[in-house]
Amino acid sequence: MTVDPSPDLRPAAGEDLSAIVQLERVSFDDPWSAASLAGELGSGGRIVRVAEASGEVVGWSSTSVVGDTADLLRVAVAPTARRHGLGRVLVEDVLRGAASAGAERVLLEVAATNTAARALYAATGFDQIHRRRRYYADGTDALVLERVLA
Numbered sequence: 001m002t003v004d005p006s007p008d009l010r011p012a013a014g015e016d017l018s019a020i021v022q023l024e025r026v027s028f029d030d031p032w033s034a035a036s037l038a039g040e041l042g043s044g045g046r047i048v049r050v051a052e053a054s055g056e057v058v059g060w061s062s063t064s065v066v067g068d069t070a071d072l073l074r075v076a077v078a079p080t081a082r083r084h085g086l087g088r089v090l091v092e093d094v095l096r097g098a099a100s101a102g103a104e105r106v107l108l109e110v111a112a113t114n115t116a117a118r119a120l121y122a123a124t125g126f127d128q129i130h131r132r133r134r135y136y137a138d139g140t141d142a143l144v145l146e147r148v149l150a
């Protein structure tokens, strides 16, 4: 796949569901089901965004905002589109969307072993605030990261 250097970012719509289901399957050991993804798309409490390059959905993010705190719940980039800066573009888009929705900070959880995601979050200004030992079923620790919004 040739990756468009300036992908379009837009709110996800119902017709993006199957592409997001596919992204989940190839990106996570515990992919969200089609039913829960449909719930995400239909939920007024979520900011759900997709990145489109050459007419194809190549990334997505889901964020919830409650009061002054946003939670980045999911971000994924299609395997063939990784390492081209798209993850960073998606996270920066999340930060803008969270700030516009009134958040003063963004929190997320990442597996301590997820090198790619940890590099992405370090590059976008997140700091570790907690470690949850053996949080995941396989015994991996979860790191809780925070990005304070200006």
Ligand SMILES: CC(C)(COP(=O)(O)OP(=O)(O)OC[C@H]1O[C@@H](n2cnc3c(N)ncnc32)[C@H](O)[C@@H]1OP(=O)(O)O)[C@@H](O)C(=O)NCCC(=O)NCCS
Pocket: 027, 028, 074, 075, 076, 077, 078, 081, 082, 083, 084, 085, 086, 087, 088, 089, 109, 110, 111, 114, 115, 116, 117, 119, 120, 121, 123
């Ligand atoms: C994490 C993920 C979204 C990164 O997407 P991406 O488009 O490859 O990320 P980018 O190209 O924007 O890279 C952002 C930074 O992370 C670094 N990075 C990305 N992948 C990396 C890897 N595998 N190893 C080391 N560093 C990596 C890049 O070098 C870049 O750093 P820089 O800006 O200092 O050069 C992607 O790997 C993915 O979808 N993984 C599976 C889903 C997942 O784990 N999501 C996060 C759950 S918490």
